[in-house]
Amino acid sequence: MNTHEISRRSFVGGITATAGGMTFGFHIPFDANLAHAAAGAATPEINAWVVVKPDDTVVIRIARSEMGQGTLTGLAQLVAEELECDWSKVTTEYPTPGQNLARNRVWKDFGTGGSRGIRTSHDYVRMGGATAREMLKLAAAAEWKVPAGEIVAAQSILAHKASGRSASFGQMAAAAASIEQPKGVALKDPKDWKIIGKPMPRLDTADKTNGKLVYGIDLKLPGMLNAAIRACPTFGGSVTSFDAAKVKAMPGVKHVVQVGDNAVAVVADTWWRAKMALDALPITWAPGPNKDLSSAAIKAVLTEGLTSEKDVFIGNSSGDAKTALSGAAKTVEAVYSVPYQNHATLEPMNATAVWTADKCEVWCPTQNGEGSLAAAAKAAGHAQNKCDVHKFPIGGGFGRRGSFQDYVTQAVLIAKQVPGVPVKLIWSREEDMTQGHYHPVTMGRMVGGLDDKGNLTGLHMRISGQSILSVVRPEGLQNGKDPVVFQGVAPDDPVKPTANEHALCYSIPNLLIDHAMRNPAVPPGFWRGVNVNQNAVYVECFMDELAKAAGRDALEFRLALLGNQPKAAAVLKAVAEQANWGKPMPDGVQGRGLAMMRSFGSYTAALAEVSVSADGKLKLHRIVAATDSGYAVNPTQIAMQVEGSFVYGLGAALHQEITIKNGGVVETNFDTYPTLKLSEMPKVETIVMPSGGWWGGVGEPTIAVAAPAVLNAIAAATGQRIRSLPIKDQRIRV
């Protein structure tokens, strides 16, 4: 067999099979007048969100990025609901950020993070579907010479009862495309929803079961070269020199190039050959100012911050916590810590770029297409309207591919040195592990005061540690304060209780939550769940410690503080009831633990059942989880997000720590940075309990309750409290 033939076939087949109408040429239509020719669709669009082909296929444009969280299907459900189309005819495509730019951001925000895919776009996305439906009706009305108001759209059919006329959406689409978009179309009442709220199967599953889905890492373009890269292993360091001559003669090697001031790449015919040459390439680094940084040094700085008054910002306060604590009948104190953790998406960072003197094109997995475009344009030295980015299905995002476009920048900087040739950059796993933007390190010191009846009268929570915004988005700081640090413990709005999506739910009469900002020179990043995760460990473990000190039941103790938060109380009660809280435990279970949090606009609770063997081996028996996200667009997808959140959250809680030595990361791969395995995964029972009326996120909120529920269950089982993560290498074996 001729391998070249296989190559051509699988390239063409793969791309067209999975990427629908997307164009993958070097000729992007750099034309502002794309209104009726976007995304390579031969059929004119009805509006920016909807194309209906003559065969009735409905193409729904999705601006946000699918990375496994189901947003592609959920957003399509929103459009299809209003469009009144036949769901079995629905397909999707991504417009490019370049098209968005050319069309005055008709698709608005491409950013996909903070569990915002649906909740910050549901209104205009639904409006896109509703408007397209009305345009189809208006087209039919004009053709049939009947009032549009008498036409009913359902299941992709337009029908006029009185005249007996009907037409499919496909038949009317061309006419609808030239109708002026009506304004102010009314959205459906949630009680009339037929597709939203239903457990529709995902639209993108089939090609994930047969290897056909083309990820960015799989892209192959004619004449493409491959690049392997190594950046300075020390944060803040740079390249001093490298000896390209030593590897230039190795098989397949084409170029050895410096990338920015801190990285070197080898470009070869295949990636494996590029990597072999990179491994053999002598590079001298200037380690820079952080070469002595270590985990121990970072811990010392954070420990100092636990009691310092220097660089302290108040995030939430009421009453007078200090006085309440000094007058308390009993005070309880505990210090917790959460380490650096890496996203470790299973698909490593990658991007393919081609650069010429007048334009630049990039193909990549990205959570923020517009961010990728900006990064590409900057690295290319071209205006954004001379560049474009083609988004791919993402092999895991978790926040790594949103705010951080380092891999796009690098790919363009490499491509720029090989003009006109597409170059695919793939990071090795080692590069991914050591060049991350890590879930920041913080510690939490909790001091609580109880009165003589065991009521919580005061609480001081001191967070000491790193601020993401001060590094990633300093303009988001509020007089120096990083509000992200207070996610999950922020002040509530008593008038509008859903106003702050990350508010602390407990009502505590005298409260002080503050942050001693300590920023080690390790790049921090948004990591699925962000600071809610650390704060949930501090608050929810401490709730159990307080309840124990007060001699009260952990559920009853919490509920007593949730009088103003019935939705928070409801998720907590739901998991407790399902697991028979307060009743004897199932065979083999030794301890139960609870946790509850409100984040990304949703209320989540978890209950864990565990046992610990005589020699300290932990076993997770069962998890019960409840989520109230207001509206629930797809309950099955929510259940999948909840299940996955326990894998992600418990993997971190049990196993994961990025340690720092000599200014760089010690862990290099999954052997030293283990993830949760299927064998460790308990049964998960998910309660989806949407109470309606608002739109909460679901991709992240459950992560936070995973760790504290398990830590509380371990404490209940053993009487011993683990206060620092990960759980491994302590009294407990995992």
Add this chain to the structure above:
Amino acid sequence: MAQLNVNGKMVQVDVDPSTPLLWVLREQLDLPGTKYGCGIAACGACTIHIDGRATRACGIAVSSVTAQQKIVTIEGLSPDSSHPVQKAWLAMDVPQCGYCQSGMIMTAAALLAEKPKPTDADIDSAMANICRCGTFVRVRAAIHSAAGTSNSKG
């Protein structure tokens, strides 16, 4: 020049003998369904079958595979996604991002070939693949569904 039997066809590839089979499949034979996740045989994303056994393709050099050994990748598991594991995966909507799923499916298919009625303990020990999205609950359920066995962790 190495001779390989891949998905029922004999192919020739001209690569350094030490090249891992994973990269031969992905880069020389244009079979990108087999994924790179770690390169150190730790994640299972690159799992293929060699003579029916689940094997991590990143960990074996192309020179250590003979022309007589039958290599099957996700692309060759069935001509039309009709393998019982693929059907169960689709019916239960197992994948999230999907990146680990080729390896998951190949591992599960090899498990069922060896043990048509696997217990949960069998599944625990065979399915050591990494999934960062956390599809384990559904992976287990889909294996039971494909095998017609009951799920004690369901």
